[in-house]
Amino acid sequence: MASLTTQFFGIELKSPVVAASCSLTGNIEQIENLAKAGAGAIVLKSLFEEEIDAQLQEELSERKALEPDPEYMDYFDYIIKDENLKNYTNLIKQAKQAVDVPVIASVSCISASDWVVFSRKLEEAGADALELNLFLLPADISRDSAANEQFYFNAITKVLENVGIPVTIKISHYFSNLGQMIQKLSKTGIAGITLFNRFYAPDIDILNEQVVTADVLSQVSDYQMPLRWIGLMADQVDCPLAATTGVHTAETAIKMLLAGAGVVQVASVLYQEGPDYIAKMNEQIKSWMDKKGYDRINDFKGKLANKKKDVVIYERAQFMKYFGGKSYS
Ligand SMILES: Cc1cc2nc3c(=O)[nH]c(=O)nc-3n(C[C@H](O)[C@H](O)[C@H](O)COP(=O)(O)O)c2cc1C
Structure with missing residues (x-):
């Protein structure tokens, strides 16, 4: 029988299907269900510095009228951060x-100092690894791309200096020179890169003429962008890659592994199908491996990565009149 053992987060995992950071992984009952179903690892819901800051601002504006003492405000800042951290470390x-599967803490911070404090506390609480959820929307046109990129390197350097557990990062595709950036990030000493995180996206309600939030869950075809970049980068990086966004089936998971991912991180499909769906994905991956005669994930991982096969389709972007033997004219 095929073995699903693979490597990511600097750890050996018993399955390449990992429960991605989401509200399900912020709940202990669901965490147990996901582990029982055979998740290779559980990435806990992120601890968001932004969320803590928002809570802080709310409390401060309520208190300011009553108590303008700045020392009291500092104390309040400390209490709120401490309370949030305590909940997370619990x-x-x-x-x-x-x-009994690896538990990965996830932290999303916006300032350099809090990254360090938060990360150390999560390591002390027993996290097996740490995933940094790094995101900066490059919409501020007064900042150049070098300044934006530096944010990522600063955060990684600071955290790596301060924790001993493996550190991985999860990023978006919003970079001006994505391939080179992924390669540079892979050389910082991190244990893995997850491509690509999914975020709240805007949509427009044409009836009420309002900007609204688009669907929170991904669609089955959303896997194609991460697939392209896993395929393009797998042989050009110094750390393992994980795929996230649009992995809804075992078939898609296998595609990601063939393209060169070590694991897939799934969230949306867990909301749609429930935690037990991971067991089904594991069984289907195994059954495909048995049919193909693969004993281990490493027997086929990266078999269709760009460099090994020179698969030009990963690089082809423009539609042509005649494409792949099919005519759409
Ligand atoms: C409801 C929901 C909450 C999420 N919360 C987080 C989070 O706290 N931190 C994080 O890094 N990613 C978060 N994500 C992103 C997921 O971890 C995942 O990377 C993304 O949804 C793409 O995978 P999918 O297509 O399987 O949903 C969340 C996703 C969803 C749907």
Whole structure:
């Protein structure tokens, strides 16, 4: 029988199907269900510095009228951050007790100092690895791309200096020179890169003529962009890659592994099908491997990565009149 063992987060995992960071992985009961279903690892819901800051601002504006003392404000800042951190470190401790698969803490910070404090505390609480959810929307036209990119390197350097557990990052595709950036990031000493995170996206309600939030869950065809970049980059990086966004089936997971990913991280399909769906994906991946005669993930991982096969389709972007033998004219 085929073995699903693979490597990511600097750790050996018993399945390449990982429960991605989302609200399900912020709940201990669901964490247990995901582990029981055979998830290779659980990435906990992110601890968001922005969320803590928003809570802080709300409390401060309520208190300001009553208590303008700046020392009191600092104290308040400390209390709120401490409370949020305590809740999160408790989640790590509970998860570590409840499941026997790696528990990965996830942190999303916007300032350099808090990254360090947060990361150390999560390591102390027992997290097996840390995923940095790094995102900066390059919409501020007064900042050049070098300044935006520096944010990523600063965050990684600071965290790596301060924790001993493996650190991976999860990024978006919003870079002006994406291939080179992925390669540079892979050389920083991190244990993996997850391509690509999914975010709230805007949509427009034409009836009410309002900007609204688009569907939170991904669509089955959304896997194509991460697939292209996993395929293009797998042989050009110094750390393993994980694929996320649009992995809804075992078939898509296999595609990602063939393109060169070590694992896939799934969220949307868990909301749609429930945690047990991971067991089905594992069974279907195994059955495909048995049919193909593969004993281990490494037997086929990266078999269709760009460099090995020179697969030009990864690089082809423009539609042509005659494409792949099919005519759409
Ligand atoms: C409801 C929801 C909440 C999420 N929360 C987080 C989060 O806290 N941190 C994070 O890094 N990613 C978060 N994500 C992104 C997922 O981890 C995942 O990378 C993304 O949804 C793409 O995978 P999918 O297509 O399987 O959903 C969230 C996604 C969803 C749908």
